[in-house]
Amino acid sequence: MTFRRMDQMSKRPVRKTGLVKMAAAVAGLSAGLFACGAAFAEKPMAVIPKETIYPGTVIEASQLQEVEVTNPNLTGDYAHRTDEVAGKITSRTLLAGRVIIVTALRDPYVVERGKAVRIVYSNGPLTITAGGAPLENAAVGDLIRVRNTDSGIIVQGTVMQDGTIQVVTK
Missing domain, CATH: 2.30.30.760 (SH3 type barrels.)
Structure with a gap:
């Protein structure tokens, strides 16, 4: 095993070997597959209420609808699936046709104040x-x-x- 100084290594011309050519081909192929995969990726889904739901109401699956997100600028922590929302209780008014923000939901109370x-x-x-x-x-x-x-x-x-x-x- 021989060791060479780095300053000598930088003066030598770099030869393209078969390994370097193959690495470049694999990188190009994977970039192409990634671009293709992005085109066929599923569009994000959001859960919206079919009707206005008031605070303190237990949300049922029949009150919800899953829709495809068409606004690319929609950000935030909104519900993507119905099972994330069904059975929860809302702490805010949820308007029909608007996305449901996850922070507006809570689990039902198991213990109530003053009850034994x-x-x-x-x-x-x-x-x-x-x-x-x-x-x-x-x-x-x-x-x-x-x-x-x-x-x-x-x-x-x-x-x-x-x-x-x-x-x-x-």
């Missing part, structure tokens, strides 16, 4: 349960404050799928 819930504390084999009253509305996975109805102490916990609150230790 079960508080669960687990630490290894020890599990303590108590009754509680949430101090705010929350969906699954939200961190909320809950007042223990027996002692009056306020604790923080995560809302679970079954509606219980898993207490977070400090």
Whole structure:
């Protein structure tokens, strides 16, 4: 194995070998395929409501329509598929024929403020349960404050799928 100084390498003329020619051909071919693929790519889709949907309403799939996006300047985080929107609750008025911005949607509340819930504390084999009253509305996975109805102490916990609150230790 021999090593040469870089200044000597730059003075020598570069010869095109078969490998260099093949690399150039592959690069040209892949660029052509990429351009062809872009022409046949699917156009983006957007979800629009068929009718005006008011805040607090659970959105059903029958109220929605998927349309092809014709405006190339449309940017933002809008819904692309019906399943992204169906079953969610809107926090803003959604006008018919306008794209649905994803930030205007939220998951349905599992826990409602003031309604009785079960508080669960687990630490290894020890599990303590108590009754509680949430101090705010929350969906699954939200961190909320809950007042223990027996002692009056306020604790923080995560809302679970079954509606219980898993207490977070400090």
